[in-house]
Amino acid sequence: MGHLSYEESKKKVFQGLILLGAVTLVEVGLSLFGKGYIISGVEDYTWIAYVVGLGLIVLSLYKAYFIIYEFMHMRYEAKGLALSVLLPTLLLVWAIIAFFQEGGSWKDRRDQIKEKDAEPAQEQGMLPDDVYRIDNLG
């Protein structure tokens, strides 16, 4: 790395190790917390699951940013190169998150259909059978 001295670069690398290790431990702790291992009963609240999920995604994206920018040296690359790689990658991340939500939506639709199937047929609004007899038309 031409921008930092050798000694500074070495130090930064090990700081990176501590940082990534710490973030990983926080992620695991957060995941176990969301499942109720640290405070029991937490797993019954759906809003906590969403907050924990969001937190995990944010932490993982931060790890990804750190690995790409520092370890893979993207910070020092030309802007064109960085954008040509990062923009498609961000779109991919968006696609992954979108399809997680899509899967949830499929399940909800399926459950909704099952519910509706179970309901008794409504008579209201239906025309009486004899309306369609040929002598009754017009």
Add this chain to the structure above:
Amino acid sequence: MATTDTVVEHEVHDEKELWSGAKEPFKASYGKLMMWYFLLSDAFTFAGFLIAYGSLRFSSPTWPVPDFVFKTHPFGDSELPLIFVTVMSFLLIISSVTMVRGVQEGHRNNIRGVVFWMLLTILGGIGFLSCQAWEWNNLIGTEHMTVTRNPFGTHTEAGVYLNEDGTESSEVFEAGASYLIHKAGGHGHGGDHGADAGHGGDDSHGADDHSGGHDDGHGADATAAGDFEGHVVDQQGFIHRKYKVTEGPDAGVVKSEEFGPKAFGALFFFITGFHGFHVFSGVVFLIIIMLNAGSGLYVARDNGHEMVEKIGLYWHFVDLVWVFVFLVFYLL
């Protein structure tokens, strides 16, 4: 290395000149640029897999709970959810750090340093592969999970397990409780364990056969295929415990445990297998490049050991993919 230590000799005055040929518009060598774009294409492949995983998982009525499935680990009897995969994550993170040190030494043309740090990276990679191999062996050999069979299930309604004589036992569970279908005559999920702490209800296990031989302590009938009072044994020898539903529209009905969603096995083995294949090929390339570096080949090329940097990019990509696989499979 074109972007760091050398001085730019020729000032480029406008964009047209930069892009008119025989220049490096992105100030990176051909090899490095192509490595970035290869990694981008690989990211698309993995994203495809993760999208398949996400849409299948969240559209399934139930899905195996990761901290229930992944709580075994080598060297010990205790069950610690997610500890093993956390260790695997650390192995890859550490190997990424050693890789960066190797690249730094390469910039100074320090051959011994390059070889040393790359060796550590290789060891980290081999360690990761060994852990993954243990995990696979555990799931396939002990838990009998395959690409088409998933013995980890989740209850969708509350119920109570039946005893061997058909009466209701004291083992009650709520909807959302996890269970593991055992195979007759084999070892179960890390031995006897009681209530799954902090989880919807008791986790259960079938007729655990801990002795190696035929006498399983439940009587000789428990292992043959058939419909028994407290459980059903299928043609492949799996024990599906019977339970009576206690709530909901099916209350009072006796059902038997079913296998969990099939997709789980296929997705798990394909995605971790594909990633493991990348780690393996990465280790092979690391060995080759380390040996080349050791011979002084890259000093002769005088590009600041750019080859080491390129394989470093690949290795960090492998680590990065693991960050997301780890997140999606084990944490969420």
